[in-house]
Amino acid sequence: MQFENNREFALKLDAEDELSKYRDQFIFPKVDGKEVIYFVGNSLGLQPKSAGKYVDEIMQAWAELGVEGHFKAEKSWWDYHERFADKLAKVVGAKPSEVTVMNTLTVNLHLLMVSFYRPSGKRFKIICEEKAFPSDQYMLASQARFHGYDPSEAIVEVKKRNGENNFRTEDVLQTIKEVGEECALILIGGVNYYSGQVFDMQKITEAGHEIGAFVGWDLAHAAGNIELKLNDWKVDFAAWCSYKYMNSGPGNASGCYINEKYHNLKDLPRFEGWWGHNKKRRFLMEPEFQPEPDANAWQISNVPVLALAPYLASLEMFDEVGMPALIRKRNKIVAYLEFVLQEIDKEVESSFEIITPPDQNERGTQISVFLHGEGKEIFNYLMKNGIFVDWREPNVIRLAPAPFYCSFSDVFNFGQVLKQGILGKKE
Structure with missing residues (x-):
């Protein structure tokens, strides 16, 4: 599939997503009254509404x-x-x-x-x-x-x-x-x-x-x-x-x-x-x-x-x-995340290095990225703006768009906030 880094394309992918209805079955934390983009399911998954x-x-x-x-x-x-x-x-x-x-x-x-x-x-x-x-x-x-x-x-x-x-x-x-x-x-x-x-x-x-x-x-x-x-x-x-x-x-x-x-x-x-x-x-x-x-x-x-x-x-x-459906969406949303990161990398003239293997058979939901030239302040910026990601020293951000509750729009919006954080620091 030929991906595009724009809101309309992300919404199109969401409309085609066979698992999109499950997003409403989870409870999202909020920052400033707005549901966060939650990319830390590799650390702690969201609470299913049925758990209570x-x-x-x-x-x-x-x-x-x-x-x-x-x-x-x-x-x-x-x-x-x-x-x-x-x-x-x-x-x-x-x-x-x-x-x-x-x-x-x-x-x-x-x-x-x-x-x-x-x-x-x-x-x-x-x-x-x-x-x-x-x-x-x-x-x-x-x-x-x-x-x-x-x-x-x-x-x-x-x-x-x-x-x-x-x-x-x-x-x-x-x-x-x-x-x-x-x-x-x-x-x-x-x-x-x-x-x-x-x-x-x-x-x-x-x-x-x-x-x-x-x-x-x-x-x-x-x-x-x-x-x-x-x-x-x-x-x-x-x-x-x-x-x-x-x-x-x-x-x-x-x-x-x-x-x-x-x-x-x-x-x-x-x-x-x-x-x-x-x-x-x-x-x-x-x-x-x-x-x-x-x-x-x-x-x-x-x-x-x-x-x-x-x-x-x-x-x-x-x-x-079933795991087959989860894996189908996982492969697609992770590939889209990889694409968005590469596109943002071009726009900010920064230096992202994805250290997770590009082969779908050698990776799961997580993408780990070296943000060369960026310190922990970019992590803090993302968290402050409602993007929950995971930081590992010295400068790796781990991103895990869990297929049950993450959307393609989440991926696009993450990219935009990431770009704003990096460009804002350079201005």
């Missing part, structure tokens, strides 16, 4: 039923998490038995590493990406120390080549080959939080299995954003937060994937608790743990239903729309 209703249902059941709400509420609490399985499996390309919802992201990665980081002898190393999200770095280092290893020896980082902004798949595969039988685990962020690059999860997973390592993925920036086929790719495990593209609310519950081949393995270690115990016998209070026959065996405590309620509300919309 789902929370209120639980509050009302608690008021009317008390403890009996566990079993007699319309959406009974004791199996509330089971309502996620079918819908969430479609989002991440899994079987319903392979997914569950519990805890928060880094907590779940730690718990999953009990099962999948099992260093022994010379096989003790962990491969991750250079400058992974800090929480992952802290987690991996603490896991290495917990098992008695020096993180500087146990953790192998795949690095970007000098002068390049993204990782090359061949470099990841080469690192895996070089570490070889010393590698116990590969754990990488499926979508890089800084650049928005999507890793080739299928090839990397295959390469990890060829050397006998477990392969897991942190899908914080991937779930609800890109096409995932965790079961087809034979991924061993994965976890993701739900508050970014999946709009579940700040700090909310994490989703987990555990490949079906690890279900019902008695010799696979894991930390256990009563919500992972055989559901049919859970309230018999038996002393010996009998695991559920699926991913729910990794559950520990009864689930926080008040937290899960907004997640379920959002997931209902994902199930209604």
Whole structure:
């Protein structure tokens, strides 16, 4: 499609948008009484209007039923998490038995590493990406120390080549080959939080299995954003937060994937608790743990239903729309954003450098831009003028026009405000 950087063209794209009606199902913050342009769904998604209703249902059941709400509420609490399985499996390309919802992201990665980081002898190393999200770095280092290893020896980082902004798949595969039988685990962020690059999860997973390592993925920036086929790719495990593209609310519950081949393995270690115990016998209070026959065996405590309620509300919309439709709009709106940035770059004689890969297969909703010659004042200008974007040092702005609620007009208007901010500074 031949794009145009004008209001009429953006409105035309909005009129053709099959998902435009969903914009009205979200609540937008306001600046000076006007709804903001919200490009930070990669950090915290907007609140679905239905989220309050789902929370209120639980509050009302608690008021009317008390403890009996566990079993007699319309959406009974004791199996509330089971309502996620079918819908969430479609989002991440899994079987319903392979997914569950519990805890928060880094907590779940730690718990999953009990099962999948099992260093022994010379096989003790962990491969991750250079400058992974800090929480992952802290987690991996603490896991290495917990098992008695020096993180500087146990953790192998795949690095970007000098002068390049993204990782090359061949470099990841080469690192895996070089570490070889010393590698116990590969754990990488499926979508890089800084650049928005999507890793080739299928090839990397295959390469990890060829050397006998477990392969897991942190899908914080991937779930609800890109096409995932965790079961087809034979991924061993994965976890993701739900508050970014999946709009579940700040700090909310994490989703987990555990490949079906690890279900019902008695010799696979894991930390256990009563919500992972055989559901049919859970309230018999038996002393010996009998695991559920699926991913729910990794559950520990009864689930926080008040937290899960907004997640379920959002997931209902994902199930209604489907990932293919979201990805179609994502590709189009991100391409339009890229075009608008390039056009504005020409008009202001500045120097924008998009560090997110241009190939649609290697990126999701996020575009990361080096604003060379521009300081944080341009970020502050955008925020003051109702454009919510994300700043990363030294001078990167991350833009994520989430397809559920962002419009093509948002993209055009963002470009105009960005131009005004830069030109105004130069005058």
